């Protein structure tokens with residue numbers, strides 16, 4: 001039996017500018033979709049701590065995001081918390097590009 005879930009179409013690659021992030025909602029879950037110089041990345045849509053700040057509002061610098069609420073910084077690539085490494089990291093998801101479209105794998 002094949003348990004693999006089909007990748008989910010997020011949108012066109014041109015929908016997101018390099019150096020920016022968009023929120024993507026799928027089945028009541030939010031995902032943050034980042035487009036960096038090095039490609040597309042995805043994390044959970046809301047930050048970990050109590051404030052649950054939307055990561056689509058985060059500041060981006062190179063491959064790091066800064067949460068607008070608490071100011072913690074995370075690697076967009078690994079999800080690790082950089083400012084306070086003892087904090088839980090962000091969940092990251094596979095994202096791929098094909099024929100001008102972006103797909104998320106859960």
Ligand code: FES
Pocket residue numbers: 047048049050051052053067068069070071072
């Ligand atoms: S909401 Fe607290 S670090 Fe993002």
